Amino acid sequence: MVQQLVTRAPQEGWAANAVRRLLAWAGSVGTDPSDSTETALQKRLMVALSVGLLPLTFLWSAIYLVAGVPVSAAIPAIYTAVAPFNTLLFSWTRNLGFYRFTQLLMFLVLPWLLMMSLGGFRESSVVVIWAALCPLASLLIEDLRDTLLWILGFVVLLAVSAILQPYLVPPGLPEAFVNWFFVLNVGAVIAIAFVLLYYFVGQRNFFQERSEMLLHNILPKEISEALKAEHKTIAAQHDSASILFADVVGFTPMAATMTPLALVELLDEVFLCFDGLVEKHGLEKIKTIGDCYMVASGVPRPRPDHATVLVQLALDMRQAVSERSFGGRKLAFRIGINSGPVVAGVIGRKKFIYDLWGEAVNLASRMESHGLGGAIQIARNTYDLVADDYQCEARGTIDVKGADRMEIWHVKGRRAADS
Numbered sequence: 001m002v003q004q005l006v007t008r009a010p011q012e013g014w015a016a017n018a019v020r021r022l023l024a025w026a027g028s029v030g031t032d033p034s035d036s037t038e039t040a041l042q043k044r045l046m047v048a049l050s051v052g053l054l055p056l057t058f059l060w061s062a063i064y065l066v067a068g069v070p071v072s073a074a075i076p077a078i079y080t081a082v083a084p085f086n087t088l089l090f091s092w093t094r095n096l097g098f099y100r101f102t103q104l105l106m107f108l109v110l111p112w113l114l115m116m117s118l119g120g121f122r123e124s125s126v127v128v129i130w131a132a133l134c135p136l137a138s139l140l141i142e143d144l145r146d147t148l149l150w151i152l153g154f155v156v157l158l159a160v161s162a163i164l165q166p167y168l169v170p171p172g173l174p175e176a177f178v179n180w181f182f183v184l185n186v187g188a189v190i191a192i193a194f195v196l197l198y199y200f201v202g203q204r205n206f207f208q209e210r211s212e213m214l215l216h217n218i219l220p221k222e223i224s225e226a227l228k229a230e231h232k233t234i235a236a237q238h239d240s241a242s243i244l245f246a247d248v249v250g251f252t253p254m255a256a257t258m259t260p261l262a263l264v265e266l267l268d269e270v271f272l273c274f275d276g277l278v279e280k281h282g283l284e285k286i287k288t289i290g291d292c293y294m295v296a297s298g299v300p301r302p303r304p305d306h307a308t309v310l311v312q313l314a315l316d317m318r319q320a321v322s323e324r325s326f327g328g329r330k331l332a333f334r335i336g337i338n339s340g341p342v343v344a345g346v347i348g349r350k351k352f353i354y355d356l357w358g359e360a361v362n363l364a365s366r367m368e369s370h371g372l373g374g375a376i377q378i379a380r381n382t383y384d385l386v387a388d389d390y391q392c393e394a395r396g397t398i399d400v401k402g403a404d405r406m407e408i409w410h411v412k413g414r415r416a417a418d419s
Contacts, residue, residue: 029087041141043096049103052192061076078110079106083103086102100141107131108134109157111128120161120170123171134154135151140196219352234345235344235346236344238302238343240302241298241339241360242296242306242338242385243295243297243337243361245369246293246317246368247333248332249332249333251290266327267291271293273321282309284297307339311337315411315414318374333373334368334369334372334375335368336365336368336371336378337364338360338382340358341358341360344356363381363406366401370400375410377409378392378409379407380406386411389414392411395409
């Protein structure tokens with residue numbers, strides 16, 4: 001993500017370019033291959049903020065030195081000297097906890113000391129506002145409990161400043177100097193806070209979108225939205241739906257002649273092809289089991305044409321398989337379809353899955369397992385729904401495990417009048 005931003009940076013302003021390059025560099029400091037995405041983001045923000053402040057602290061120190069207040073100039077100079085050393089130490093030790101604490105402590109204490117040395121709130125051009133970066137940075141990179149402690153520390157320092165204000169002696173800086181530094185202090189802190197929040201929100205949105213995409217690849221959109229809204233058992237009765245099963249003919253002996261990697265790549269190529277067809281027809285891929293591919297129509301969104309659109313998907317799948325090879329091999333599929341009432345829902349709380357249950361599902365599986373290579377085999381329930389639209393060849397009856405003898409048909413194609 002950061003590399004993509006850097007690649008796009010030359011087309012933007014120099015300031016945005018510099019910020020993005022700094023963030024890209026910060027992402028390489030103190031990193032560890034075992035870091036989680038959240039930890040890597042915390043490190044990047046901490047390093048970028050710590051190093052990004054160095055030009056400003058150096059500039060503030062130089063200006064105060066020229067203005068004739070060497071004690072005040074020494075305070076930002078302390079940060080300018082310590083922060084690079086601390087960052088180098090972090091890149092070597094990768095101890096984020098120590099680095100984060102020491103940097104946040106400097107963010108909090110040094111602006112307060114600078115304010116005290118300049119004579120209070122007004123005389124220092126409210127330089128203590130820089131200390132607000134401490135709780136802000138903590139909010140982005142630490143737990144909320146730790147952030148509350150930094151906020152409490154910030155408030156305590158403000159209270160102490162108010163108590164000591166009558167006893168402070170200002171160095172007598174010119175009025176124009178104080179006013180312009182007021183603008184610089186407030187403007188710089190607001191700009192830094194905006195950049196931090198902008199980057200953090202952008203990263204959060206990026207990872208949230210990726211999580212949403214992964215979730216929608218696992219579950220139908222309606223189901224994922226329901227799960228996010230509240231944790232509850234999700235189950236629904238669908239009175240009319242259709243189910244398709246498809247698997248590779250002769251898969252077991254073929255798999256015995258292939259390496260594991262080649263086998264997985266072949267199945268991935270097949271299922272990617274089928275996924276595109278399922279998306280094209282607006283249906284729901286339920287799952288894959290080995291070489292078996294399961295699709296449903298009419299769940300979780302009811303549709304009156306659930307059977308006809310699923311049969312059309314089967315015809316498209318058969319055509320796609322006949323027109324190309326997968327992993328350098330020509331494949332044939334058995335496809336079985338059945339229609340009827342089903343129960344659909346989510347099972348499990350970890351590695352959960354949206355699945356279907358019911359006699360209609362079992363018979364759809366039997367239609368596939370009792371079918372012939374290259375055939376689309378359907379039961380009576382589906383035949384009654386699609387016979388007007390598709391040419392179906394009666395194939396007599398077959399024995400089905402767990403049921404009586406059943407009539408079956410093979411779908412040949414769409415009727416000529418509808419082509």
